[in-house]
Amino acid sequence: MLHSKTQADEKLTHISKAPPQMAGLQLKKPELLPAQFNVAWGPHSVSLTCPFCHHYTITTVRSSPKVRTHLLALLLFAIGCICCFWIPYTKKSYMSRKHYCSHCDACLGVYNNN
Numbered sequence: 001m002l003h004s005k006t007q008a009d010e011k012l013t014h015i016s017k018a019p020p021q022m023a024g025l026q027l028k029k030p031e032l033l034p035a036q037f038n039v040a041w042g043p044h045s046v047s048l049t050c051p052f053c054h055h056y057t058i059t060t061v062r063s064s065p066k067v068r069t070h071l072l073a074l075l076l077f078a079i080g081c082i083c084c085f086w087i088p089y090t091k092k093s094y095m096s097r098k099h100y101c102s103h104c105d106a107c108l109g110v111y112n113n114n
């Protein structure tokens, strides 16, 4: 019985090891845009051909806070506005809008409303 348990353990360790050629393989999202990719980004979705996956797509727009949004919230918190320091996060003018490919989810551009 002990012998069969050892064989099972050997099979488990053999299965859990990745093949040597797959060990360093990782899929990464592309982060740099090609130099010729020049689009006037706006607050709304744009239809275009993605430079990474080459599919014709409509971008997905996601809002994220800017650095100045965090700084303003920190300032409000520091001067004692503990109940209202989160208000900058609700203002659209304090948020940047990032356009993502709806097919490969690569970040294609950023719109900053200044």
Ligand SMILES: [Zn+2]
Pocket: 050, 051, 052, 053, 054, 055, 101, 102, 103, 104, 105, 106
């Ligand atoms: Zn894409």
